[in-house]
Amino acid sequence: MHPSPQKPVSIDSGSPPRSGPERMASGRRLVESTLTLEDGAAIFFRAWLPADRSADRAVILFHRGHEHSGRFIDVVDRMCPDGVAVFAWDARGHGRSSGPRGWAPSFMTYVRDADAWIRHLSEEHSIPVENMAVVGHSVGAVIAATWVHDFAPPLRNLTLLAPAFRVRLYLPLAIPALRLLLKIRGSTKSFVKSYVRAGMLTGDEAQAKRYAADPLISRQIAVNVLIGLHDTATRLLRDAGAFRVPTLILAAGADWVVRTKPQRVFHDGLTRGQHTFAELAGLRHDLLHEREPQRSDLLARVRSFLDETLGPGATVAASPFPAAASSTDDLRQPLPLWSPKRWSFGAMGLGMRTIGRLSEGVRLGWSRGFDSGASLDYVYENIARGRTPLGRFIDRVYLDSAGWRGIRQRRINVETLIRRAVLEIAGQGRPARLLDIATGQGRYILHAMTALKAEGARVTAVLRDIDPHNVERAAQQAAALGLADSVTCEVGDAFDESALSRLAPRPDIALVSGLYELFSDNDLVMRSLRGVAASISTGGLLIYTNQPWHPQLEFIARVLTSHRGGPWIMRCRSQAEMDGLVQHAGFRKIDMLLDDQGIFTVSLARRV
Secondary structure, eight states, X not given: OOOSOOOEEEEEOOSOOOOOTTOOTTOOEEEEEEEEETTSOEEEEEEEEOSSSOOSOEEEEEOOTTOOGGGGTTTHHHHSOTTOEEEEEOOTTSTTSSSSXXXXXXXXXXXXXXXXXXHHHHXXXXXXXXXXXXXXXXXXXXXXXXXXXXXXXXXXXXXXXXXXXXXXOOSTTHHHHHHHHHHHHOTTTOEEEOOOOHHHHOSOHHHHHHHHHOTTOOOEEEHXXXXXXXXXXXXXXXXXGGOOSOEEEEEETTOSSBOSHHHHHHHHHSOSSSEEEEEETTOOSOGGGOOTTHHHHHHHHHHHHHHHHHSTTOOOOOOOOOOOOOOSHHHHSOOOTTOHHHHHHHHHHHHHHTGGGGBHHHHHXXXXXXTSHHHHHHHHHOOOOBSHHHHHHHHHHHHTSHHHHHHHHHHHHHHHHHHHHHHHHHTTTSOEEEEESSOTTOHHHHHHHHHHHHTTOOEEEEEEESOHHHHHHHHHHHHHTTOTXXXXXXXXXXXXXXXXXTOSSOOSEEEEOSOGGGOOOHHHXXXXXXXXXXXXXXXXXXXXXXXXXXXXXXXXXXXOBOTTSSBOOOOOOOHHHHHHHHHHTTEEEEEEEEOTTSOOEEEEEEEO
């Protein structure tokens, strides 16, 4: 499991703010700062701010792997529109930020760091995310693209320069070998040295010498980060259609560091819109520091793209309500008799229905549904059980599948946001009233309440579920935890808009976890959200989950069964689509957490 998601908790100016190199030609002043995150990581960043006024628009820059924000100093004015603020960080483990060189707990840690940092910039400088554009280079481009995909911020546009969707590792079977090394040595002891030399990055000799002499550039990179980069990029390439932000992708035609074909594949997978791809012949990987006049041409091209939405007088049309994600109809159709997949899934199903029943988790899934509250409760416990040692081994493999690992992290993230929401209400001097509209057996919310009450928080909850057995089990667990006086358990339909809207007393915090991804109909989801919105006062909070993708989606649909008796067919929604539904119901998203695989997100929204 990854560490607690990173949230900004303090800001330290580091060295006193100072003007940048002889002041920028545009009149921008350079300010250096350090943001301390919740886990103690100190993120150094530079801000180029208009000297004579505050800015209401911003460009966010993400540097290449091994590099740091100082590498942007000589391109800020040439690349970014006048009058906008420009921010660039040193990713953790790089430049002047803290941490072992080239290391992070996971690649997704960088993405969560980016979200915390950008939210801090938005609050500190009063620049809404809607007025920001992002430029990412190489590994920084993948961090930026992942943030846009997973967190679905309403950006003006996104520029990806030589994105590192596939690093050229040259050695055969390099990725499997690195996975083995990581498994043997662990993430904190597995590092590789970059083979890249300055001359492979740029044809400009002066820039190559500058790169080679930079003391803040480290050639070391952690294996877990390299593997995470590869796996996350694979996910982006498969789900490029989820992007809704106008995107410019510039590839280096003579790139020795990353492959250009995946960059084109990514562009071709984007939905129709304001997306542009260009491969720049003869240029090497460090596009921002290539020889002239190609460098000036590239910087002018990026600036023109940024000017379209950030320059003087630029406007952006309101984003349309997001279109529905791809249909689940194909998963409902049987595969042709001659399809190898049909026979493969058939063999898997036969194995799980026979020898698989030695596993307690598999047996429970067949009897109650693999998506049932009982099954999820079992997965949360994460204790392998079964008949015979073989059954316990099968159960451990079952519990360690990617989806169930993500489910357990989702529970941690749900409990984190429950705590955050309850403490916000407590800060207003009143007890917090919770509502869970599809609680299952209530393990996550009851666990969170137990911890909160131990800290002296005043909190009550109404737990509703359509399954009477789940309601009975939730009540039993509440009593066992000493919460009987604080928890009401009742049978209720999460899609009954009228019943939800009449709930009394009105909840301060509503929770809907693991529900909407089981239903493909957005109208059904909207009925539920409208009912929840009607039950909550203005300023109240909603915690909701989403499943943007799943690595075993077809296996689950073809082999496993749901609590409703049929195939377990899940509806993956892009985060932009899910957030759009929530916004349409009258909420504004203010925070989001996710697991390292990007399978499950948990968001916090406020009733407006």
